[in-house]
Amino acid sequence: MNSIEIRNLQKNYKNFSLNIDNLDIPEGYITGFIGPNGSGKTTTIKSLLGMVKPDSGEIKILNSNINKDTKTKENIAYVGDESGFLEESKLSNLHKIISKFYPNWDESLYQNYLTKFNIDESKLYKDLSKGQKKQFELIMALSHHPKLLIMDEPTSSLDPIIRNEFLELMQDHIEMDSMTVFYSTHITTDLDKSADYIVMVYNGEILLQGEKDYILDNHVLIKSKKALIDNTIKKQFISLKENAFGFEGLISNKKKAYELFGNEAIYEKCTLEDLLLYYTRRF
Numbered sequence: 009m010n011s012i013e014i015r016n017l018q019k020n021y022k023n024f025s026l027n028i029d030n031l032d033i034p035e036g037y038i039t040g041f042i043g044p045n046g047s048g049k050t051t052t053i054k055s056l057l058g059m060v061k062p063d064s065g066e067i068k069i070l071n072s073n074i075n076k077d078t079k080t081k082e083n084i085a086y087v088g089d090e091s092g093f094l095e096e097s098k099l100s101n102l103h104k105i106i107s108k109f110y111p112n113w114d115e116s117l118y119q120n121y122l123t124k125f126n127i128d129e130s131k132l133y134k135d136l137s138k139g140q141k142k143q144f145e146l147i148m149a150l151s152h153h154p155k156l157l158i159m160d161e162p163t164s165s166l167d168p169i170i171r172n173e174f175l176e177l178m179q180d181h182i183e184m185d186s187m188t189v190f191y192s193t194h195i196t197t198d199l200d201k202s203a204d205y206i207v208m209v210y211n212g213e214i215l216l217q218g219e220k221d222y223i224l225d226n227h228v229l230i231k232s233k234k235a236l237i238d239n240t241i242k243k244q245f246i247s248l249k250e251n252a253f254g255f256e257g258l259i260s261n262k263k264k265a266y267e268l269f270g271n272e273a274i275y276e277k278c279t280l281e282d283l284l285l286y287y288t289r290r291f
Contacts (some may be wrong), residue, residue, distance in 0.1 A: 009071075011035045011156050011188040012056065017065030019051055026212040028053045028065070032233065033190050038182065040199035040220070041192040042284055043209040049192040052209070053160045056190075057086060070104040070155055083109055084168045085149035090139060095134035110152035115118065118151040121177070139170035146174060150181045152240070171195075175202055194279035206280065210288050220280075228262045229282060231255070232273035241268060247290035258286035 010034035018188065019026040026048045033039045043049050054060040056067060058075050067073070072080040093102060107113040122129060123259055125143045127136070136144060142162060149157060157178070161175065163171040181187060193199065199206070199220070206223060208216040227246075233254045244264060248257025257277060259265040265275065278286075 009035045010068075011017070012190060013066075013068040013081065014052075014056075015066045017052075017055060017061045017067065019055060019060060019065055019260055024048070024051075024212060026055075026062075028052065028209075028212075031214060032215065033188065033207075035188050036186050037204035038179075038189040038191060038199075038202050039205040039207060040203035040280070041190060041197065041207050041209065042194065042196055042280060044288060045194055047210045048212040049194075049209060050160055051212075053158060053190075053192055056158060057084075058076075062103075082112070082152070083155040085152070085154035085157045086157045087145050087149050087157070089164050091145055092132075093133050093145070095132070097133045098129075099127070099131055099133060100129040101134075102133065102148070106148060107151070113152045115151075117153075118147060121147040121151065124183060125173075125177075137153060138165055139167070139173070141169070141173055142166060143177070146177055150177075151243045153185055154187060157187055157189045158192075159189065161194070162191075163193065163195060163198055170228070171198060178202075196284060199280055206283075208284065208287060215287050216283070223283070224280070226262055227258060227260050227278045227283060228265050229276040229278045230257055230259060230265055230269060230273050231276070232269060236269060236272060243268065244268065247286045249289075 010032045012031070014028050017026065017028040041049055041052070043151060051060060055062050056069060070083055074080045074084070103118070107115070125140070125147070127140055127144055133141065133253050163174055166174065178189065182189065191199065191203070203220050206216065206218065206220045207214060211283040231254065234250060237255060245257040245259055247253050
């Protein structure tokens with residue numbers, strides 16, 4: 009079963025068009041949504057949340073249209089790069105107001121998370137550090153036991169230590185609640201350990217999607233001397249870069265790579281960052 013289904017989604021702006029023909033986000037897993045800034049990640053998420061009206065296409069979240077089924081919204085949580093909380097708001101007031109909108113609000117869980125991260129509810133939101141703000145936003149999102157958590161660049165302004173704490177909180181909760189996470193980011197290292205599935209978007213279109221480990225296992229980075237490649241062999245690469253001494257490139261079929269180069273090349277396991285760099289370099 010899928011938590012998100014997109015079919016033939018289109019949204020056109022003056023200088024940008026989003027065109028997603030087919031996208032399924034499987035239930036109960038972390039799906040990383042990667043791409044450079046300006047590639048269409050935020051437009052896609054705003055379309056999912058009903059913040060942007062697509063020109064055409066169909067979106068189903070938890071098997072419903074959230075614009076028609078308001079009950080579905082109770083099972084969705086969102087954490088973005090920028091918070092919707094007013095800076096002058098007292099945390100206790102935010103808690104009091106927001107908790108009323110969710111029948112499944114878990115007060116015990118909320119208080120446990122505040123204690124774990126040493127967040128004082130008597131403070132104003134503006135008095136929290138950047139890291140504490142994100143922790144509080146995630147705590148608010150998780151405390152009503154959502155079935156789907158959508159995140160848009162939530163850790164982009166955080167240092168590595170706070171980012172790690174943020175991700176640990178998210179993963180701990182997933183193990184407890186079997187929640188689905190759709191996680192948009194350009195920081196691919198956040199997903200190297202946590203993501204189960206990957207969707208790559210560039211210039212408003214999906215370039216790659218599938219199970220993360222399968223994708224990484226089948227792609228391989230190759231380094232060798234230029235004499236080994238010609239125009240025919242170059243077509244086997246996702247993209248490559250050459251210099252006076254040799255080349256480095258990415259191939260999506262590891263078996264094919266060994267057939268082409270045998271023992272005359274160096275083979276390296278690729279990362280999500282490598283995938284992003286090489287897939288977007290070819291355009």
